[in-house]
Amino acid sequence: MKLLRTYIKENIGTLSLGAIFLTLNTFATLAIPFQVSNIINQGIIKKNIDMVYSTSIKMIAILIFGTVTGIIANHFIALFAARFAKQNRKMLMRNIETLTLDQVSDFGVASLVTRVANDNNNAQQLIVAFFQMILPSPIMAIISIFLTIQLSPSLALIPLFTILVFACAIILTLFKSLPYILKVQKKLDRMTLVLRERFIGAKIIRAFDNSKKERDKFNDIAQDYTDNYIIINKKFALLSPMAFALMSVIITLIIFFGAMKVVNNTLEIGSITAIVEYSLTTISALIMSSMVLVQMPKAVVSIERIEEVLSATSEIKDSSDLKDDSYYEDILKQNPISLTFDNVCFRYKGAEKQILKNISFSIKAGERFAIVGATGSGKSTIAKVLLRLNDIENGQILINGFNSLDLPLNCLRNQISYIPQKAYIFSGTIKDNFRFANKDMTDEEMVKIAKIAQSYDFIDSLPDKFNSFVAQGGTNFSGGQKQRLSIARALSKDSNIYLFDDSFSALDYATDAKLRKELKTFLKDKITIIIAQRLNTIADADKIIVLKDGEITGMGTHEELLKNNHEYIELAKSQGILE
Numbered sequence: 001m002k003l004l005r006t007y008i009k010e011n012i013g014t015l016s017l018g019a020i021f022l023t024l025n026t027f028a029t030l031a032i033p034f035q036v037s038n039i040i041n042q043g044i045i046k047k048n049i050d051m052v053y054s055t056s057i058k059m060i061a062i063l064i065f066g067t068v069t070g071i072i073a074n075h076f077i078a079l080f081a082a083r084f085a086k087q088n089r090k091m092l093m094r095n096i097e098t099l100t101l102d103q104v105s106d107f108g109v110a111s112l113v114t115r116v117a118n119d120n121n122n123a124q125q126l127i128v129a130f131f132q133m134i135l136p137s138p139i140m141a142i143i144s145i146f147l148t149i150q151l152s153p154s155l156a157l158i159p160l161f162t163i164l165v166f167a168c169a170i171i172l173t174l175f176k177s178l179p180y181i182l183k184v185q186k187k188l189d190r191m192t193l194v195l196r197e198r199f200i201g202a203k204i205i206r207a208f209d210n211s212k213k214e215r216d217k218f219n220d221i222a223q224d225y226t227d228n229y230i231i232i233n234k235k236f237a238l239l240s241p242m243a244f245a246l247m248s249v250i251i252t253l254i255i256f257f258g259a260m261k262v263v264n265n266t267l268e269i270g271s272i273t274a275i276v277e278y279s280l281t282t283i284s285a286l287i288m289s290s291m292v293l294v295q296m297p298k299a300v301v302s303i304e305r306i307e308e309v310l311s312a313t314s315e316i317k318d319s320s321d322l323k324d325d326s327y328y329e330d331i332l333k334q335n336p337i338s339l340t341f342d343n344v345c346f347r348y349k350g351a352e353k354q355i356l357k358n359i360s361f362s363i364k365a366g367e368r369f370a371i372v373g374a375t376g377s378g379k380s381t382i383a384k385v386l387l388r389l390n391d392i393e394n395g396q397i398l399i400n401g402f403n404s405l406d407l408p409l410n411c412l413r414n415q416i417s418y419i420p421q422k423a424y425i426f427s428g429t430i431k432d433n434f435r436f437a438n439k440d441m442t443d444e445e446m447v448k449i450a451k452i453a454q455s456y457d458f459i460d461s462l463p464d465k466f467n468s469f470v471a472q473g474g475t476n477f478s479g480g481q482k483q484r485l486s487i488a489r490a491l492s493k494d495s496n497i498y499l500f501d502d503s504f505s506a507l508d509y510a511t512d513a514k515l516r517k518e519l520k521t522f523l524k525d526k527i528t529i530i531i532a533q534r535l536n537t538i539a540d541a542d543k544i545i546v547l548k549d550g551e552i553t554g555m556g557t558h559e560e561l562l563k564n565n566h567e568y569i570e571l572a573k574s575q576g577i578l579e
């Protein structure tokens with residue numbers, strides 16, 4: 001709740017305005033019964049028609065005042081809550097972007113989505129409900145008991161006792177349902193996770209004819225979520241009938257004992273109406289607050305879940321004594337790019353085994369460098385440590401002599417254009433994807449890049465060309481088309497190092513060959529790193545390293561490795577390149 005406390009401190013002005021108008025509204029609400037008692041005592045009973053007129057006008061004025069103050073109070077409270085949610089959303093997005101991929105998977109993507117969307121929404125609703133419904137009820141209870149005491153101290157005992165009974169019932173109900181309320185968000189996370197997997201994996205589920213099994217799995221989880229809610233609602237369901245019963249008891253008791261007092265001339269008849277009104281208004285406010293009180297613990301848990309994400313600090317950070325980005329960019333620009341891995345060792349967080357063991361190599365500008373090896377040998381991990389998606393354990397990675405740990409993260413990543421193994425294109429249009437890293441790209445540049453990435457023909461055949469719609473995850477394109485669009489996106493970024501992580505695997509041999517030929521010219525001054533399984537793809541590389549279980553077992557050209565590297569020879573045999 002520190003998050004909320006800090007926000008309240010920073011926005012005390014808006015909240016105070018809300019609170020002031022809310023208090024005025026509460027006074028206006030309770031002023032009406034007072035005027036009703038006046039009109040009865042001084043006007044109706046004493047047949048003073050002038051008094052009836054003047055009090056009626058006062059009541060209308062109070063009513064208007066009450067309505068206006070209520071609207072203004074609601075406006076400030078809604079503003080306060082909406083800004084809180086907006087600020088959280090911004091901070092969450094900013095912080096999540098800095099987290100490492102491991103930290104993101106520790107939270108879980110589904111949970112992060114729920115936290116940004118649902119939990120933040122709960123927090124916003126909590127603030128509105130707390131200030132509009134919950135907070136006014138005890139204030140109203142205290143003022144109405146105080147006003148009742150002014151009219152008749154002994155009759156005040158009736159609403160006082162009733163309100164206490166109802167307040168105890170609310171606390172008891174809350175206490176009993178708390179364990180179930182606290183479980184709600186976790187169950188929602190689980191439901192979101194299963195839903196997400198069902199939608200993303202829809203093709204596989206259908207291909208395996210597993211729809212029924214998956215539906216049953218989701219139904220079980222949804223049932224569990226529903227059961228939990230039914231338990232909570234059952235517990236709270238008692239409160240409303242109890243409150244209505246208490247209202248009847250109050251009316252009966254006040255009228256009975258009030259009548260005795262009127263007969264004994266110790267109370268005016270109109271005061272009975274006022275006391276009944278005070279009590280009913282208070283109990284109604286309590287009913288309203290009890291209905292929204294169920295949301296409170298859920299929203300408190302939601303705020304804690306938001307705080308948990310906000311307090312997570314990235315394990316990959318900029319070093320503390322960095323100069324301005326431009327300092328590094330200027331130096332990097334002045335010299336042709338060079339990249340060195342110097343005895344790099346790496347293991348994933350919590351893993352026993354090192355995935356990269358003493359990896360050393362150097363690449364100069366204009367060189368085409370390739371990494372091959374069996375599946376799981378650590379090829380993609382080299383890409384991850386170069387991009388600092390994970391930090392290495394030992395050794396150093398040098399870019400133009402700068403240790404990558406001593407470069408600002410954004411400056412380092414600006415040097416690299418990365419094409420991931422799994423082509424992912426963003427929803428929007430093809431143009432949006434091209435302009436992802438180069439927002440000022442002209443149409444002519446786009447056509448040029450599309451031609452190099454062998455994607456121009458299929459883009460040109462689409463009715464809307466570069467403005468064609470891309471569905472979420474690029475599902476309206478084939479695997480090979482997605483790969484070429486993802487290559488085009490990376491080529492649109494002006495970098496020094498182009499890192500292709502098995503990015504040609506979905507291309508046919510002819511397209512693969514044409515693309516590599518174009519890349520050779522287009523990236524002639526750059527460093528090109530190609531991670532591949534297919535030896536045909538990397539046969540013309542200037543230098544190839546062969547990885548086995550995270551170690552380099554050979555380095556050389558295709559021809560050299562075919563002569564002296566056992567793993568490379570085996571790969572060549574398995575791909576029909578060698579007999």
Ligand SMILES: Nc1ncnc2c1ncn2[C@@H]1O[C@H](COP(=O)(O)OP(=O)(O)OP(=O)(O)O)[C@@H](O)[C@H]1O
Pocket residue numbers: 348349351355373374375376377378379380381382421
């Ligand atoms: N985030 C991770 N946490 C823990 N271990 C991981 C993680 N990512 C990869 N690994 C492990 O690291 C090893 C190397 O994985 P990597 O993805 O680098 O292999 P690869 O050579 O690129 O394989 P492929 O050719 O199949 O893509 C594998 O044993 C893998 O299980």
